[in-house]
Amino acid sequence: MRMSKLFARTLRDDPADAEVDSHRLLVRGGYLRKVASGIYSWLPLGYRVLRRVEEIVREEMDVAGGQELLLPIVQPLELWARTGRDVAYGPLMFRLEDRKETGFCLSPTAEEVITTTVAADYSSYRDLPVNLYQINWKYRDELRPRFGLLRAREFLMKDAYSFHVDQADLAKTYDAMREAYAKIFTRCGLVFRAVKAQSGEIGGDTSQEFMAVAGVGEDDFVWCAACDYAANVEAATRQISDAGRVDGAPADAPERERVHTPDLPGIDGVAAHLGMQPNELLKTMAFDVDGEVGLALVPGDREVNPTALDRAVAPRHARLFTDDDFAEHRELPKGYLGPDFTGADLVLADPLVRELRSWVTGANETDYHVKHSVLGRDFNVGTWADLVTVVPGDPCPNCGAPLKIDRGIEVGHVFQLGTKYAEALDARYTDEGGEQHPMVMGCYGLGLSRVVAAVVEEYHDDNGIAWPAALAPYDVHVVELLGKGDTTGEVTAAASRIVGELEAAGLSVLYDDRDARPGVKFADADLLGMPVQLTIGAKGLARSIVERKVRASGERDEVALDGVVAALTGG
């Protein structure tokens, strides 16, 4: 491809609205242009990268037994109503109406469509399993689109769905898909971890996220350096030890003492006021359990993990009080709640609450706290449960080693769905004995456009992008240097010949034939980031060589003019 013809204009300045490196460099390099918030045009260079990711995904999905199909982006809302997800997704869905005012949405995912599609044609155990996937645009009207491709409202996703007779059969495909994901991300050059996850809107039991490790990621995940434990911070647990446990009320505990703490509804403020540490205060969080009021107790320096709280009350559902809830429950003094609040229907506490003999707690009265509250004497706990959000240094639930926390970009997510969708949408099969059962499903998402951004986050430097060979839009960037040294057209002739030879050898070549000064060409070559740059100029030709630079390492060497193809094809 001749750069003089390529539809790509590089920008000298950073775009003002690009906050992260991937967004900034993809726009500067002419890979991407914004059309609206969270919506982008993929220019020729960018689209080539996206297609390369697509090909890798397609290859590995096919190896894993997937069959590619294409589902509609515009989907009837009525179908979503059958699973209740029109409500569950709420304003996250782009909605539209046709001329008859029938409701539709732009597909944020496709469980409903695929499940009804499979159910329409398959009804026997002999048909199963089947594993179907598509690579298609998805639409989510995010609360806050940001970071360019990392949280976009339109994004390219590979979504796969598998259907099985039972859980055991699902597990096989699930494992095969996990392996395929690992291969895909490895081929794309990403440093990633597979972490345990909560399933969120999709629903279901077991799920794992694939996180590309990156500082700009929006998700925290916990991992253990000593074993293979890794989990999304919401799903993470820790080893509960009985070390430091105090049972019953100590005989020598001082009496409770009420203290005035005006206008100090926060832990830190109260601790500072009393000259104590936050972990000497007991945090009492109100929550709703199907209409009942619960209290969750954790040390003042820890936070309640809403997901852990929800697990603790299963099969019921817990939701921490919001300001609105406090407004409805005037009897609960926000900021001054204590563990002995009489209006609570249940009291849960994290085992860490057993580790201190005496606590500062809220006095259940605005502007007052209480010192020397003792477990077993002044308050009691109904249920002990893991409630706190894991922090670095907590013991690994598998091996007890100190856990670490990192940030990541969620590039993939695999789920074992069970029969939720099959039941709601009537996807049943008949077994050998003539009995009917709902199909057991798995689903597997992978964000291709997000992979592109994650790769750029990992592969760039001050000068621009440095694509891994597997994703680069072109294999080689040929820079021809014109100027007064090239009065005879010798450089152009040599460059065109080399480009032709490289292309004949199967390499894709970006050929900078523009009438521009060398500095401009070098800067653009670094910005665009092809893995190998070949510089062809009069100086080199005089010695029958061209200059090679490896973009990622900056390494340079010289290649004999008649050995260029051999040098670049390793032959």
Place this chain on the structure above:
RNA sequence: CGGGAUGUGGCGCAGUUUGGUUAGCGCGCAGCGUUCGGGACGCUGAGGCCCCGGGUUCAAAUCCCGGCAUCCCGACCA
């Protein structure tokens, strides 16, 4: 949804506080010339509903009101 900010040629910005001729600068773009191995220089030129709508005024990019868009922060931790 709450808070903050911004909206001026393709890109990055100044001008707005204190209203006043033809609205500026850098990059980019076009032409000519000199240059030519890490973002050259000179001359000439094209390109602007100053986000949109209403209002105030003799006069609005500038003041007022209302929209829209974009970006950032936050959106339960008591």
